[in-house]
Amino acid sequence: MMKNEDVMNIAKKRGFLWSSFEIYSGVAGFFDYGPLGAILKNKIMNKWRNFYIVGEGFYEIESPTIMPEEALQASGHVDHFNDPMTECKECLEVFRADHIIKETTGEEVEGLENQKLTEIISAEEIRCPRCGGHLTHVWSYNLMFQTLIGAKGKKTGYMRPETAQGIFIPFKRLLRFYRGKLPFGVVQLGKAYRNEISPRQGMIRLREFTQAEAEIFVNPADKSHPHFQDVADHVLTLYPADIQEEEGEPVKITAKKAVQQGVVSSEMLTYQLCLADKFMAELGIPVDVIRFRQHLKTEMAHYAIDCWDVEVYTDRYGWIEVIGIADRTDFDLKSHSEYSSEDLRVFIEYDEPRNITKTVAKPDMKKFGPLFKKDAPKIMNALKETDPDAIKLAFAESNVYDLQLEGETYQLTPDLLSFEEVEETVRGEKIYPHVIEPSYGIDRITYSVLLHCFKQEDDRNILCLPADLAPVGANVFPxxxxxxxxxxxxxxxxxxxxxxxxxELDTSGTIGRRYARSDEIGTPFAVTIDHQTLEDKTVTIRERDTQKQVRLPVTKIPDTVNELLNKKINFSDLEDT
RNA sequence: GCGGCUGUAGUCUAGUCUGGUUAGGACUUGGGCCUUCCAAGCCUACGACCCGGGUUCAAAUCCCGGCAGCCGCACCA
Known part of the structure; x- marks a missing residue:
């Protein structure tokens, strides 16, 4: 029996997880969090907030889950988040159209339009690789859920495929909030949607899932981290691309060395790996089932320059990605800038203003004005944008420079212009920030926590959740x-x-049965009331993992349990007193 | 989306081939008895034939379609 099965059975039985819409046979790719599951998930998300909002000083925003088409066109999801499909008319097998063409012709046709792909298939007489039947025209299978916005349904909308876009879009507002200075981080936790063709991996491949994403905007020229010293000696299990290609084993290396040896591309990115590692440790997931796998060049998204997946080992699915930490560069902001015509750059002030001398072409207004009359102002504006050296060169060659402006050609001659050397002070420049993005899959993480916190000893099922994650803090038993x-x-x-x-109070069954139920849902502490309680007002408190019991005065119970749950004291501290 | 296998209480299962009593059992769960520390025992109760159509006097059982799960293929920016 796989651990996966035991855990999922208990998760179902005890109200952590069950598949959605069960009474209507269910729909693949959707899960409900039951009463205990919802608390667990919220506690994980709140711990995440504690790391990123409190710890790192990032702020959380919340944006809509439905997005207009334009926004997703800019992000590339409308055009690139889909697969061109074709179906065999005979055996009804479905194929990726571009893959099938590449296989038969060897031609790289990724990114071509469906129409084009259909033409290639008929021109090359490509047939079904399985049965040789004819193939249908190519259609796009987009992984986004489409919907219509408004009563008239004229505007196409999509359920967001990631929360990140909701942070990039209001970037100008966010930059203003952070008073124009890099670096800064913004986070969002929420649902994202992907209409997977045929999800069959339980909690691992969901059509609706929860992400926790941080977008950290940095100066491309400075990807250091002010607190890198705090993590310099942190040991990471890294599985870099080159070692994967040689089929080698992951290596254990300190953060400091990873940066020095160029294994990870920047200090900022390495810091984020360490942060993720610490987060996973606090969730009770053992180090030996965690590794950081670098994306191979071939699997990296076109906008990323370095990407590491945090992977957790599972008996059912092997190594699964639970967190992706990428350097997304300036791709998203640049793209939204182009599509929206908004300037999404940040002004970076130089340490010291720079004095530059440059040549400017200065018009002689006595001749210039009368010659061009009402066109003169716009020609002067155009001159400011023109490279003076190009004009000089034209003068040297032909004594005339043809200025093209709004379809007109204006001839400039040397007598109209004089060239001057001007000193100018430049205080900084506008740049697109780069984005470092840790992106957490909360559902997969919740699954990993259940999987790796679950233990079986003899006939006991114990969910060894960290005390601050346990849905129920304490059970009380007579x-x-x-x-x-x-x-x-x-x-x-x-x-x-x-x-x-x-x-919770449990009076059903015998004491042993109550402890067993309590252990199975991961309640860390149980308070038991016995005959002695009536005599001296003391009760026993039992620790889930060790089954040890300590007797305490009733009055101390609430405070003590609170301190235990918040990890201010350990259970063994009670034994000593 | 294709092919193979499967679908009976919360869970595991008998019955299905060969249609025919009130669909049987175990565990779990609720209530009670007993019980002074880790799923004990006794009494008692609740609880199921995946959905829809067809064949038949009669369908958990046979046939068709759908849905879901498992395995393989395909897919996974």
């Missing part, structure tokens, strides 16, 4: 179901809730 013990238990349960702890 040792036996006597009215007076149950009454005290109820009060203790209520006192825990007043402390803000999710606490």
């Amino acid at each position: 040792l036996v179901n006597k009215d007076d013990l149950v009454l005290v238990s109820t009060h203790i349960r209520d006192d825990l809730r007043i402390q803000g702890i999710i606490a």
Whole structure:
């Protein structure tokens, strides 16, 4: 029995996860988080916020999940987030049209239009590779869910395929919020949608999933990190592209060396790898099932210059990507800039202003004005944009420079212009920031946490969740179901809730059964009320992982449990006192 | 999207081939008894034939279609 099966069975049984729309047979690629699953997922997301918003000083925004077509045209998703498909009329097999052409003709046809691909298929008489049947015309299978915006349904919209775009689009506002200075980071947590053809990998390939993404905008000339020293000695398990090609093993290396040896392309990117590593560790996922795999050149998206996937090992699916950390360069901002005609650049001030001397062509207005009359102002404007050296060169060759402007040609002659050397002070320049993007798949991470926190000892199922992630903080049990013990238990349960702890009372079955249920949902602590409680007002508190028990006064229970859950104290500290 | 296999309570399963009593059992769960620390025992209750059509006097059972799951193929910016 695979661990995957045990975990998924328990997740279903105990209300963590189940497939959606079950009473209508379900739909592949959709999952519900049940009562405990929803808390777990939220706790993971809040820990993530704690890392990136509190720890790194990034702020969170929330943008719509439905996006207009233009925005996704700019991002490249309308044109490139789809696959050209063709179907065999005989055996009904479906193929990637570009792949099938490449196989038979050897020609690279990626990016060609469907019409063109259809023509190639008929011109080259390409047939179904399986049965030799005729192929249909090529259509695009776009992985985005399409919808219509508004009652008249004139405007095409799509469910967003990633949360990142929602950060790039209001970039000007965000830059203003951060008062114009790089670097800064913005995060977004939310749903994203991809209409996968045939998802069959449970929680691993979902059609609707939750991302937590940070977009960190940096000066391309400075990809250092101010706190890199804090992570310099952090050891990462890296699996660089060249070692993958040689079919070698991942290497353990400090962050500092990874940067020095150029294994990872920048300090900023390396810092992000370390941050992700620390995050995964706090989720209770052991180091030996985590590795950082660099994208091969062939699999890297066209806009990225370096990309590392954080992978977690699973018995069912092998190594799965749970986080992608990429240097997206200036691709997105540049593209949105072009499509929207908004200037999405950032002004970078030089350390010291630079004095530049340059030649300018200065018109002699006494002759210039009368000659060109009302056209004179716009010609002067055009002159400022023209390279003076080009004019000089034209004068040297033919004594005339033809200035093309709005379809007209204006002849400039040497007597109209004089050339002057001008000193100018330049204080900085406008650049497109580069984007470093850690992108977390929260559902896959939640799955990984359940998978790797699950343990079986003898006949015990234990979900060894870190105390601060456990959905239920503490369970309260009367040792036996006597009215007076149950009454005290109820009060203790209520006192825990007043402390803000999710606490449950369980009076069903025997004490052993209650502990077993408690362990299976990962509740870290259980408080048991027995006969001695009635005599001296003490109760026992039991730790899930060790099954050890310590006796404490009832009055200390809420504070103690709180400190245990927040990891301010360890259970062993209680044993010593 | 294609092919093969599969679909009975929350879970595991008997029954399906060969149509015919009230669809049987175990575990789980709820209630009760008992019980003073890790799924004990006893009593009791709840709970299922994936959906739709067809054949038939009669369908969990046979036939067709759909949906879902598993395996293989394909797909995965």
